[in-house]
Amino acid sequence: EDVKQQQQNRDTADPYSNDPPRHPALSVNSLKPFNAEPPPALLTDNYITPSALFFKRNHLPVPKVDPETYRLEIEGLPGGPVSLSLEELKSRFPKHTITATLQCAGNRRSEMNKVKTVKGLNWGIAAISNATWSGARLRDVLLYAGFGPEVAAQAKHVQFEGLDRDVTGTVYGASIPLNKAINEEGDCLLAYEMNGEALPADHGYPVRAVVPGVVGARNVKWLGKIVVSEEESKSHWQQNDYKGFSPGTDWDTVDFKSAPAIQELPIQSAITQPSEGSSVDRSMEEVTVKGYAWSGGGREVVRVDVSVDGGKTWHVANLQNSQKGQGPAPSPPPGRAWAWKLWEIAVPLPPEAQELEIVCKAVDNSYNSQPDSVAPIWNLRGVLSNAWHR
Amino acid sequence: EDVKQQQQNRDTADPYSNDPPRHPALSVNSLKPFNAEPPPALLTDNYITPSALFFKRNHLPVPKVDPETYRLEIEGLPGGPVSLSLEELKSRFPKHTITATLQCAGNRRSEMNKVKTVKGLNWGIAAISNATWSGARLRDVLLYAGFGPEVAAQAKHVQFEGLDRDVTGTVYGASIPLNKAINEEGDCLLAYEMNGEALPADHGYPVRAVVPGVVGARNVKWLGKIVVSEEESKSHWQQNDYKGFSPGTDWDTVDFKSAPAIQELPIQSAITQPSEGSSVDRSMEEVTVKGYAWSGGGREVVRVDVSVDGGKTWHVANLQNSQKGQGPAPSPPPGRAWAWKLWEIAVPLPPEAQELEIVCKAVDNSYNSQPDSVAPIWNLRGVLSNAWHR
Ligand SMILES: [Mo]
Ligand SMILES: [Mo]
Numbered sequence: 001e002d003v004k005q006q007q008q009n010r011d012t013a014d015p016y017s018n019d020p021p022r023h024p025a026l027s028v029n030s031l032k033p034f035n036a037e038p039p040p041a042l043l044t045d046n047y048i049t050p051s052a053l054f055f056k057r058n059h060l061p062v063p064k065v066d067p068e069t070y071r072l073e074i075e076g077l078p079g080g081p082v083s084l085s086l087e088e089l090k091s092r093f094p095k096h097t098i099t100a101t102l103q104c105a106g107n108r109r110s111e112m113n114k115v116k117t118v119k120g121l122n123w124g125i126a127a128i129s130n131a132t133w134s135g136a137r138l139r140d141v142l143l144y145a146g147f148g149p150e151v152a153a154q155a156k157h158v159q160f161e162g163l164d165r166d167v168t169g170t171v172y173g174a175s176i177p178l179n180k181a182i183n184e185e186g187d188c189l190l191a192y193e194m195n196g197e198a199l200p201a202d203h204g205y206p207v208r209a210v211v212p213g214v215v216g217a218r219n220v221k222w223l224g225k226i227v228v229s230e231e232e233s234k235s236h237w238q239q240n241d242y243k244g245f246s247p248g249t250d251w252d253t254v255d256f257k258s259a260p261a262i263q264e265l266p267i268q269s270a271i272t273q274p275s276e277g278s279s280v281d282r283s284m285e286e287v288t289v290k291g292y293a294w295s296g297g298g299r300e301v302v303r304v305d306v307s308v309d310g311g312k313t314w315h316v317a318n319l320q321n322s323q324k325g326q327g328p329a330p331s332p333p334p335g336r337a338w339a340w341k342l343w344e345i346a347v348p349l350p351p352e353a354q355e356l357e358i359v360c361k362a363v364d365n366s367y368n369s370q371p372d373s374v375a376p377i378w379n380l381r382g383v384l385s386n387a388w389h390r
Numbered sequence: 391e392d393v394k395q396q397q398q399n400r401d402t403a404d405p406y407s408n409d410p411p412r413h414p415a416l417s418v419n420s421l422k423p424f425n426a427e428p429p430p431a432l433l434t435d436n437y438i439t440p441s442a443l444f445f446k447r448n449h450l451p452v453p454k455v456d457p458e459t460y461r462l463e464i465e466g467l468p469g470g471p472v473s474l475s476l477e478e479l480k481s482r483f484p485k486h487t488i489t490a491t492l493q494c495a496g497n498r499r500s501e502m503n504k505v506k507t508v509k510g511l512n513w514g515i516a517a518i519s520n521a522t523w524s525g526a527r528l529r530d531v532l533l534y535a536g537f538g539p540e541v542a543a544q545a546k547h548v549q550f551e552g553l554d555r556d557v558t559g560t561v562y563g564a565s566i567p568l569n570k571a572i573n574e575e576g577d578c579l580l581a582y583e584m585n586g587e588a589l590p591a592d593h594g595y596p597v598r599a600v601v602p603g604v605v606g607a608r609n610v611k612w613l614g615k616i617v618v619s620e621e622e623s624k625s626h627w628q629q630n631d632y633k634g635f636s637p638g639t640d641w642d643t644v645d646f647k648s649a650p651a652i653q654e655l656p657i658q659s660a661i662t663q664p665s666e667g668s669s670v671d672r673s674m675e676e677v678t679v680k681g682y683a684w685s686g687g688g689r690e691v692v693r694v695d696v697s698v699d700g701g702k703t704w705h706v707a708n709l710q711n712s713q714k715g716q717g718p719a720p721s722p723p724p725g726r727a728w729a730w731k732l733w734e735i736a737v738p739l740p741p742e743a744q745e746l747e748i749v750c751k752a753v754d755n756s757y758n759s760q761p762d763s764v765a766p767i768w769n770l771r772g773v774l775s776n777a778w779h780r
Contacts, residue, residue, distance in 0.1 A: 077773045090611075148655070167657065178726045179575075179723070179724050179725065185569070244693075244757050246693060246695050246704050246705075246706045247695070247704050248695070248703060248704040248705055248706065249706070259692065259693070259699070260692055260755050262757060263755070263756075264755070264756035264757075265756065265757065266756055266757045266758040266759065267758065296756055297687075302649065302650055303634075303636060305636050305637070305766075307637070311766055311778050314636050314637050314638040314766070315636075315638055315640060316638065316639070331403065333569070334569050334570075335569065337605045359703075361766065363634065365650050365653070365655055365656035366653075366655065366686055366687050366758075367652060367654075367655065367656045367774045368656040368657065368756075368758040369636050369656065369761050369766075369767055370761070371759050371760070371761055371762055372761055372762035372763055372766060373762055376701055376704070376758055376759075376762060384757045
């Protein structure tokens with residue numbers, strides 16, 4: 001009895017004691033807060049990532065939220081604050097569904113760490129996943145709460161606050177440009193479903209912001225408050241983190257005000273198969289290479305080039321925008337390609353090669369391409385790591 | 391008398407006899423049709439490029455258009471075709487002014503030619519220029535001509551036809567996505583002024599399309615017809631040109647249908663000073679480096695990195711968004727940064743260096759960066775040449 005009681009006391013004292021169980025296949029980068037990614041080979045088995053395998057990036061303990069008493073507060077609009085229950089969010093606004101890929105700003109940070117040590121979780125290539133999200137459109141909710149032209153003349157940002165908080169009471173926060181939030185084609189959601197089910201605890205139950213095409217950090221989970229404002233979020237994560245700098249900038253010289261907060265992410269791709277260091281059967285005539293490709297801002301991936309000789313010659317991979325075996329999904333409207341493409345190619349083995357250096361690079365429909373190498377995009381926070389993957 | 395008559399006959403037989411006089415400082419890539427760029431050092435002397443020095447990219451002879459009889463035809467909308475005179479275009483619609491950079495898809499093609507021969511004009515780094523453009527908003531004119539939600543449900547493209555034609559009667563043509571044309575934030579113009587004066591003959595007198603953030607080729611000059619359509623322009627330049635391909639694709643294997651027509655351009659920058667091969671005074675302590683940077687799709691350039699040691703170490707340049715000596719211009723709204731930034735930096739000379747390898751690369755606010763090298767983005771048409779400039 002006493003031992004059990006002690007155990008309970010300890011659990012209650014630990015702010016992470018409410019964290020949910022996780023899938024054992026995840027590769028854990030940090031337990032408290034919980035940060036983990038799926039094994040690369042599993043990642044591209046499914047066009048829609050199963051929620052349990054979807055990468056998890058928590059900044060703080062998972063809050064326990066009672067759906068009966070949950071309120072979403074909306075501030076900064078004429079007529080005063082508005083408060084919505086979960087039931088109201090579900091019943092008062094049309095349910096909208098999108099398929100969108102989320103990527104952590106730190107995805108592939110481990111490759112930057114090899115160039116020179118950076119600050120941050122040592123993510124591999126799988127801090128990116130794709131899901132369907134359903135909820136109310138942020139636009140609809142803002143219009144309901146009083147948004148109109150007179151607000152647009154002043155306000156420039158929509159701030160989000162999470163219900164997750166640290167021991168001092170500081171909550172997670174971030175903001176996005178107002179235009180992204182209010183535009184009909186922005187497709188921002190206040191999502192209460194992921195892959196057709198209620199949001200899992202690790203992904204923001206009961207409500208999270210889904211800001212497609214924009215870095216994971218702005219897709220605020222356990223959403224408690226929305227503030228329409230002239231200013232960006234004052235949070236650490238908006239002001240002094242999640243920004244990109246020159247490789248020549250170090251912690252002594254960095255001026256966080258000099259760079260914009262990361263919103264849209266650049267073109268990205270990576271190889272998930274064969275895994276690094278694996279051997280390819282010499283008796284085979286070709287090697288099958290698989291991976292993912294995605295670009296931010298709704299830009300559609302239009303081509304993935306694959307090389308098995310370190311980038312001397314290139315082959316064009318086949319792109320999939322749906323689960324393998326299903327027909328291709330319809331093309332998204334221009335500027336609204338929120339979901340990744342998986343790709344695959346069988347490349348003939350060079351006759352004499354002892355070692356294959358497999359490389360991939362993607363191109364989006366603005367014809368942006370990935371930089372060749374990591375060092376010239378190295379930055380002290382190790383974000384935006386999108387060089388050719390090899 | 392006879393000689394004069396013969397001269398006149400010859401001139402009339404030459405479809406290019408109507409072409410206007412040009413500035414002698416221009417570097418000519420092709421006389422008929424006329425294609426020319428300014429000297430790089432002159433290019434960055436002015437934030438707004440003087441019209442006479444603005445790069446000129448003509449596909450066909452300059453047509454002689456009488457402003458009194460000029461008509462702009464608009465087709466594909468309910469209620470039948472609409473025809474507007476120049477006077478109507480000027481008087482019926484509010485005059486809107488933007489500052490926008492135009493860039494030829496082939497800018498910096500000469501660097502691709504050094505890797506392996508490509509097809510196209512051998513442009514240097516100055517097939518890009520910046521001007522103010524005034525005219526009617528394309529959106530306003532389309533709404534006036536009958537555009538509405540029922541059109542949006544069907545149509546996907548806005549086609550442009552020029553009044554310039556080849557000997558067989560084929561006119562220049564191109565199209566843009568409907569969304570870009572109709573969106574309030576697309577800022578597409580039917581421009582009749584450039585830098586505060588009537589459009590010069592080489593730049594489309596009396597009316598051209600200005601599609602900011604989009605490749606020069608869609609900014610159709612001497613605009614005669616607009617067609618709202620379910621389909622892209624059928625023109626050669628839309629279907630079988632101005633598309634990007636893998637470096638592994640050659641003229642035997644190319645399938646023009648497999649790539650999207652270039653619209654938004656990727657992040658770009660180049661060094662205009664010191665010029666290539668010039669020597670730097672050893673007694674000086676630093677070298678001043680200047681250039682331009684621009685990105686397509688209204689993405690704002692947020693940083694330019696400069697190296698004088700071939701890319702080993704990097705320095706952050708100072709950015710200007712207005713004429714030097716004037717105060718900085720206000721920041722554009724998000725997604726509407728249509729104009730380039732000029733940049734400048736004084737880099738300390740490395741103590742032992744005999745030769746400087748000066749390199750620049752830019753980053754836009756989607757944190758897209760330029761690829762390191764030319765060969766991996768080489769393509770058979772030599773378009774989209776945006777590797778680091780060195
Ligand atoms: Mo993140
Ligand atoms: Mo062009």
